[in-house]
Amino acid sequence: MASTLIYSEQELINALKAKDDQAFSYLYDHYSGSLYSIILQIVKSPEIAGDVLQEVFINIWRKIETYDPLKGRLFTWMLNISRNASIDMLRSRNYQNSQKNQEITDNVYGIDQATQTSIDSIGLSKFLGKLRPEQRVLIELAYFKGYTHDEISQIEDIPLGTVKTRIRNALLQLRDYLK
Amino acid sequence: MNIHDYISSGIIESYVLGLASPEESAEFERMCATYSELRAARNAFEIQLEASSQQQKIDPPRELKSRIFSRIGMESDALMSKPPINKPVLVPRIGFAKYVAAASLLLLAGSVALNFYLLSEYKKSIARNNELIAAQTQVAAANQVLSTKLQTYEETMGLMKNPLMAIIKMPGSPNSPAPSSMATVYWNTETKDVYLLVNKLPLPVPEKQYQLWAIVDGKPVDAGVFDIHEGLSFVKLKTIPKAEAFAITLEKKGGSPAPTMDAMYVMGRVTG
Numbered sequence: 489m490a491s492t493l494i495y496s497e498q499e500l501i502n503a504l505k506a507k508d509d510q511a512f513s514y515l516y517d518h519y520s521g522s523l524y525s526i527i528l529q530i531v532k533s534p535e536i537a538g539d540v541l542q543e544v545f546i547n548i549w550r551k552i553e554t555y556d557p558l559k560g561r562l563f564t565w566m567l568n569i570s571r572n573a574s575i576d577m578l579r580s581r582n583y584q585n586s587q588k589n590q591e592i593t594d595n596v597y598g599i600d601q602a603t604q605t606s607i608d609s610i611g612l613s614k615f616l617g618k619l620r621p622e623q624r625v626l627i628e629l630a631y632f633k634g635y636t637h638d639e640i641s642q643i644e645d646i647p648l649g650t651v652k653t654r655i656r657n658a659l660l661q662l663r664d665y666l667k
Numbered sequence: 668m669n670i671h672d673y674i675s676s677g678i679i680e681s682y683v684l685g686l687a688s689p690e691e692s693a694e695f696e697r698m699c700a701t702y703s704e705l706r707a708a709r710n711a712f713e714i715q716l717e718a719s720s721q722q723q724k725i726d727p728p729r730e731l732k733s734r735i736f737s738r739i740g741m742e743s744d745a746l747m748s749k750p751p752i753n754k755p756v757l758v759p760r761i762g763f764a765k766y767v768a769a770a771s772l773l774l775l776a777g778s779v780a781l782n783f784y785l786l787s788e789y790k791k792s793i794a795r796n797n798e799l800i801a802a803q804t805q806v807a808a809a810n811q812v813l814s815t816k817l818q819t820y821e822e823t824m825g826l827m828k829n830p831l832m833a834i835i836k837m838p839g840s841p842n843s844p845a846p847s848s849m850a851t852v853y854w855n856t857e858t859k860d861v862y863l864l865v866n867k868l869p870l871p872v873p874e875k876q877y878q879l880w881a882i883v884d885g886k887p888v889d890a891g892v893f894d895i896h897e898g899l900s901f902v903k904l905k906t907i908p909k910a911e912a913f914a915i916t917l918e919k920k921g922g923s924p925a926p927t928m929d930a931m932y933v934m935g936r937v938t939g
Binding site: 541561 | 675676677678679680681683684685686688696699700709710712713714715716717718719720721723724725726727728731732734735736738739740742
């Protein structure tokens with residue numbers, strides 16, 4: 489309904505910076521699905537992903553002024569807000585407590601198996617499956633867990649240079665994979 | 668390192684996905700500012716990533732949008748309420764205040780004028796009210812007079828209507844000082860009370876008074892003196908038990924023991 493309007497990227501950005509409700513509604517209709525997918529791949533739980541998505545859109549609304557087109561496309565900016573918010577959630581005490589409970593219930597009922605499977609079959613999660621194991625673990629730690637290269641170097645006890653090279657090589661495959 | 672090697676080093680993907688370190692990111696942004704090729708390559712990867720992500724959509728819970736928009740709505744309202752305070756919209760406000768002040772003065776002046784008008788009207792009203800009270804008092808007094816008069820007439824009428832009354836007409840005799848005079852005696856045959864109705868008699872001089880006489884066994888008996896008033900003159904005189912005739916003479920004030928025969932104005936015989 490509201491999405492019958494078509495914005496060019498620049499028009500959309502201008503309208504969002506003007507705090508235009510209609511443009512924001514379009515943005516939500518247009519991008520909430522892909523951002524929710526990105527969030528869900530990191531936090532795993534649909535309920536938590538919903539909470540994160542809410543925070544993400546509130547932040548997009550609040551911080552749209554700070555978006556700089558020279559540094560990348562609007563979607564890239566939103567993707568990074570989504571990923572950072574998801575990783576912040578992973579590290580929050582609430583999330584870690586809920587995950588402990590989740591593991592117990594999972595063991596009893598095996599609930600999240602279907603969700604997990606469906607998450608694995610999309611986006612970068614699916615891409616992970618294409619990688620060699622030594623690359624996969626690094627992408628997992630870097631992209632899905634939010635660790636820095638230094639931290640990964642310590643966790644995996646691999647030289648920092650090797651971490652960088654492996655991650656970059658893995659990401660170069662992503663470019664081909666996306667084609 | 669030339670730009671093509673840099674492009675194919677994986678830095679673009681690393682930067683776009685947020686995996687580059689702060690130093691790497693800063694360097695990448697500097698390189699982008701310089702090399703349009705690098706910007707184009709970055710843009711191409713971003714578009715690929717966006718397109719791929721758009722194909723991997725998962726619909727979030729339906730109620731989420733309204734939740735988000737209600738929160739945004741609150742912030743939006745807060746935003747919208749600020750500008751009128753910050754912007755120099757004081758000019759129209761001063762103008763408005765002037766209008767208000769001018770309007771207030773006009774209203775005040777109008778109010779003062781109205782007060783004076785109302786005060787003068789109030790004074791007039793009081794004066795008129797006093798006049799009305801006086802007039803009303805006069806009317807009430809006149810009314811009192813009239814009602815007294817009416818009461819007298821009614822009493823008179825009541826007496827005249829009484830079936831027990833004997834009516835003796837007394838016309839003026841040819842020898843009367845005023846031959847056209849006329850008076851009527853109403854004599855209650857039961858109580859023997861005598862009332863006199865003056866039909867027509869000349870007004871006497873101040874020192875004289877009319878006197879009614881009852882003729883009993885051929886001799887005049889004093890039946891009382893009376894004055895003539897404006898209007899209906901119907902007076903009660905002395906009680907006369909027995910009489911053959913009645914007559915009126917003009918005597919000195921207070922009456923005489925015997926009638927002055929040449930001053931007899933009227934006379935009438937009691938019939939039946």
